[in-house]
Amino acid sequence: MKLLLKLALSAAALLPLGCGESVQLDAASQELLGQILTQVQVAPLAVAHTGNRRVEFHWHGDLSGDPAGGSAPQSFVYRERVEIDGQGRFDLRTTQLMSNAPINWPQFQLQQDIRAGFYQRYRDVQFRDIALVIENFTVAAFGNLLAVAGRPAVGLQLVRKIGEPIRHDLAIDAQTGLVLSARTSGGDGALLAWMEYESIEMGAPATMTPHTFSNDEVVLPPGRELDAVLGFSADLPGILPDGYHLLATAKIEDPAGHIWLKATYTDGIDVAFYVTRPKSQSLAVATAASGAWGTFGVSNPGTSAGPEPHLTTIRIAGIQLLQGETEGRHVITLGRLPLEDLQWMVESVFDG
């Protein structure tokens, strides 16, 4: 109830600052917004609950992302059951595929189970850095009273100020700060992703098998220790997309046993990755962690397609991927970003 009161008060304080316009919050409003966002930030794993939610991704066009190059707008929708014990443990199970897609259901379910940790950390809208959220986003609307999954919620609309004006429409549980609904739209207004609870029961689940991270990820700040764990120098991009900052660096291992550097960046909400390893890297000893990526149906390891050094790109549901080999390294970078931003990230790592 404390949060509800705070939300109600802040609605009055923040709304006059403008709807749909880029506005500067005064210090008091920023502090108030910061307090609310902090509660929302910790809620995903701190609020014990069991729920069923719908997850949607939308796109149109082909792999290039050009609407003219592909088919009509399409959707990929499924239901999942989420269980959070409020102590940092969670379980995520995909329960129903709602799209008419030619997918091997048991195989897909297995893949979803394996990737649950990734989804919990990166897939959904979360406030990863409050200062960046305040710096990079405009509060376009706030305080609308909503009802999601039978619970009172408060609407919050955030629009990115720089770069593509990506919009996040959130419904925040008035009592706990849990995000009950999150719609992400591109700069053209097209819906890209939507997560929404369809039912929810507060309190720790009676029985639960928590998800176990199995990718053997080692998170370390940049420095000699990280280099030692990787076995190569963790050279990072010098040019980042506008508004993005480094969130974390880590060592990960792919299914083939290769060691990669994973650098995660954020604009406060969205994430972007820069992943790299030396081309000549000898294989690490394969472990159980090697299967943690859950990629199935891939038979070709993927190599450079021509003699000229080049990068390859695709766009999938608003997410741009750029990958290739350059300067003796495999590089992968992706995010909800323009292609040029990803290319600048890659090229700023290496000498010209």
Next chain:
Amino acid sequence: MEPAHDPLRCTCSVAADATGAPADSLTSGATASAAMAASANMVSGSVGSAAQGGACPGCRARALRDAARAELLSGLSRRRAPVGLDALVQASLHTAPLERALSRLPRYNAPAVLERLVAEEIASPLAASVRRAVGGLPKQRAPGELFASIDLAPRHTSRRVAGVVAAAMGAVALTIVVWIARPPAASEVVAAPGTAISRADRPPLRLQVVHATSLAELDPLARAFAESLAGGMPVALITPQARPR
């Protein structure tokens, strides 16, 4: 002195009735439990037969003493078991099945990284604590005033040394000018890792980018990342189409 009467060795009828076995069987190796049973029977039911006269004086006297003890004991008030004993007994009865169930569960090894993290924590608790607290903080640039406040001018140098220094500085300055004049690569525009550079200041891009024409062109890890960020949507759902940039 008369030896003490031993009912276990006595051959009178009371001793035989009490054990249900011939008296000589007791003398020839009866168990201790049988002897105790005999003694108990004497207390509970053999007084009558002892009093009937079929018993030897020793057994009769012992039967009377035991009867007197039984009467005294039966007069004592009963004491209740301590509060909570029932619960403890119940709990102990249920513990065994729980332990059995737990022992059947599969064992999971701790993640490999745990051992290293614990070792680091033990080896250098202070360093580990500092790393946790400040390791993820972004590096800050020194304010401009700091550089201005540092006096770099040589104070006690001879004219010759000053000349050499001036010439060297001139050469360095010339090198810097030449270096700056050449078109920069992306990696050279960097102020510090993780610092955003405005679009206007970014260098031209030099690598060729090709749109994927088939899924086989994608690294499996790249594909896994893209699919995961899109909630598991298989890339294969999107029709590949050649479109060179």
